[in-house]
Amino acid sequence: MTRAALYARYSSDAQNAASIADQFRLCREQAEREGWSVVETYQDAALSGASVTLRPGVQALLQDALAGRFDVVLAEALDRVSRDQADVATLFKHLRFAGVEIVTLAEGAICELHVGLKGTMNALFLKDLAAKTHRGLRGRVEQGKSGGGLCYGYDVVKDLDGAGAPIRGGRSINAAEAEIVRRVFRDFAAGVSPRAIAQHLNAEGIPGPAGKLWIDTTLRGHARRGTGLINNELYIGRLVWNRLRYMKDPASGKRVSRLNPPEQWIVKEVPDLRIVEDDLWQAVKERQAVLAITYAPAIKAGHAERLHRTHRPRALLSGLIFCGSCGGRYVLRGQNRYGCANHIMNGSCPNSRTIARGVLEERVMAGLRDRLMAPEVAATAMRAYVEESNRLKREGRAMAGADRRALVQVDRRIAEIVAVMEAGGYSRALMARLQTLEAEQADLKRRLESTTEELPDTLPTLAGLYRRKVERLAEALQHPEERAAATQAIRDIVGRITLTPGPKRGQIDATLHGDLGTILDWAAEKRQELAETRALKHQTDTSLLGVSVSVVAGAGFEPATFRL
The missing domain is CATH 3.90.1750.20 (Putative Large Serine Recombinase; Chain B, Domain 2)
Known part of the structure; x- marks a missing residue:
């Protein structure tokens, strides 16, 4: 049976939220007439049709299409997917590569001709709409009224x-x-x-x-x-x-x-x-x-x-530092020092402590090397990792067993219905039940196919590997030709740095958080296994490498007192 995904969108200019339900209703009726099984729905609410780039619904649809979750995308009209000519063509090419067809209620099966002609028509529609809107706003302004927006006051x-x-x-x-x-x-x-x-x-x-x-x-x-x-x-x-x-x-x-x-x-x-x-x-x-x-x-x-007019080169830790007082970001200001953005910009945070960029980067590298994977911390983290991995493995085996038993039952029921229909007992109710069972059968098979029996094992020498690689990264930061790659590697293993004012004048306490799963994979250089595990995470909604805990360096990570 053909598996169909439905897509609907309404923009904030002339529609409302009820439009989504209306579009889905019409598409479901069409899918039923075609004998298709609706396996997923995607939507974007109050988002313009001018660009598909930033719409989460379309992005999720593309990811699932590449994963083979459906065979056809059904929408009310091509302009519901996008009005941008280039975006329509790009989306069409991606879906065709995934073996997925686009069908709309208004145009039918979409081909290159639709992409060219309808894309051009939609682009002209947007241009004409913008000109009419601009003309209407100008008329309003000529009368001394606001052209849009509300000024303070x-x-x-x-x-x-x-x-x-x-x-x-x-x-x-x-x-x-x-x-x-x-x-x-x-x-x-x-x-x-x-x-x-x-x-x-x-x-x-x-x-x-x-x-x-x-x-x-x-x-x-x-x-x-x-x-x-x-x-x-x-x-x-x-x-x-x-x-x-x-x-x-x-x-x-x-x-x-x-x-x-x-x-x-x-x-x-x-x-x-x-x-x-x-x-x-x-x-x-x-x-x-x-x-x-x-x-x-x-x-x-x-x-x-x-x-x-140019982008400043991203600092080693920019975007990763947060204020322990207000939860806002620490940003790089003048004199190459980090300070709380909320305190600097609007005074809403009482944290006035700042820290020199070089000092913080040095402490972070020392924390990665000496604290985050210190023997006692590594032992605790490894034990937590193994326990969590084993728990998830047991749950995965139990779930897979339940799915296999359910699949046997579904296969048996499908065979019974097929036997009745072959004997001349056809009815719409039997056909509808058969379609439901076949969709359930396909879902169970996909889940069983995606089940990973064994997760990657940790290496006993992982802490030592980690320490040596951090030391090499610290050296690479001193060489311009290697700094970019080393910076990205460090940013991958540092999840978050929290800076909190200490009890002494000028003191800043820092806590370094790193995701254990990413650290273990990085140290063992298991890139392919990480990609497969991330795919498993997307399907089963579990944590990376089965670990939901973070490794925290602790309050002692930043023992020094920084004077302003």
Whole structure:
């Protein structure tokens, strides 16, 4: 029997969540007419059809298609899968490689002709829709109304026209928020930094835009692009629209902004929405000009350009360090030191301790070599690994035995129904029951085929192998041509580093966590076995290599006291 997977999507522009159920209902009816067995469903809710790259439903569908879980994908129409011509073609090629066919209720079986013609039509539809939306928003702005979004300091005004239709884009001043806006402008003009302003507002419990915490970039923004609170010209009664345009990055599928030429901007005076007086606005602009002159030498030397236009090389431990006080990330700041991002950006965390990048990296390497796989730690970890592995093996054998017994019963029932039908006892009820049993039979066979009888055994010399490899990694970090590979290897075996303020002034205690399964595999160089075990993990929802525990270096990993 043909195994079918259903896919449905609704976007946030003109549909609602009920659309998913409607699409699945229609597809199930079609599958029943075709005699197909529906084995899986995939969906993406409130996500645009312009890009398939970031949609989790499509990504899961592709992974399962490559795993051979179904034979055909059934959807309501090709534009439900994607409206992007390149994405449709790429998805079509991947599914064809997996031996999976795409069928839609609107177009039938999809072939190269559909991919070309429908992809082109959908691309033109998106372009036409964007032009119509842009035209409608411009008309709204020409009337002095908002083109979209809600700025801090304003409320949405809901009005109806003579026909009872909603009039969109109306705004009114929120008195409480307007006072905060004026306060920010006054503080900045007086010389207070955006970071200090944000920290003061958070300390007083004043909610920021959308109820979130204030951060310095929310206030500072980008002067040329008109972003940030102190650059918003609506506060002086001037509505500026079409300053930016947005394009999709073909590499990531994300939208990125581009600055439009000034002659394309639409500027309307809206004096009833003014919050900040001209003299205060000018004082802020003058201070921004002074700051620009102050940092001009660094910009001229290319420092800012290198910072903003290129990606900094990722540090050895970036993204792996977390604050023990608030749970937020530690980030690399000036002077090559790590600090709590929440404390730095908005003052919501009391942890002011910082640590030099070189010192932390040195301690981490020492912890990997001397603490994480110290004899007593290694013995405990190995014992836990063996116990957990044995438990999972017993459970796997028991489950496999139950599946084999269930398969015998299903085979017997299928044979009985087939015998009745061959004797002339055909009925729709018998056929439906047969289809259900065959689907259950296929599922049991897949589970039995994916069962791994034995998990990889640990090596008695694993701790020694681990120590020697860490030492070689430490040496490789000193050589530019080997640093990239060594960095990735270290990041693979370090799961998380937690930094917590110690009782003494300037002290930072660090705890290093590493996933035992990854460490054991890395040390023993069993890459193929790891890949097979990861596939088993995906199917049975167990931990990597059957181990759900982490190896923790302990509080003693960072005994030194770091002074600011």
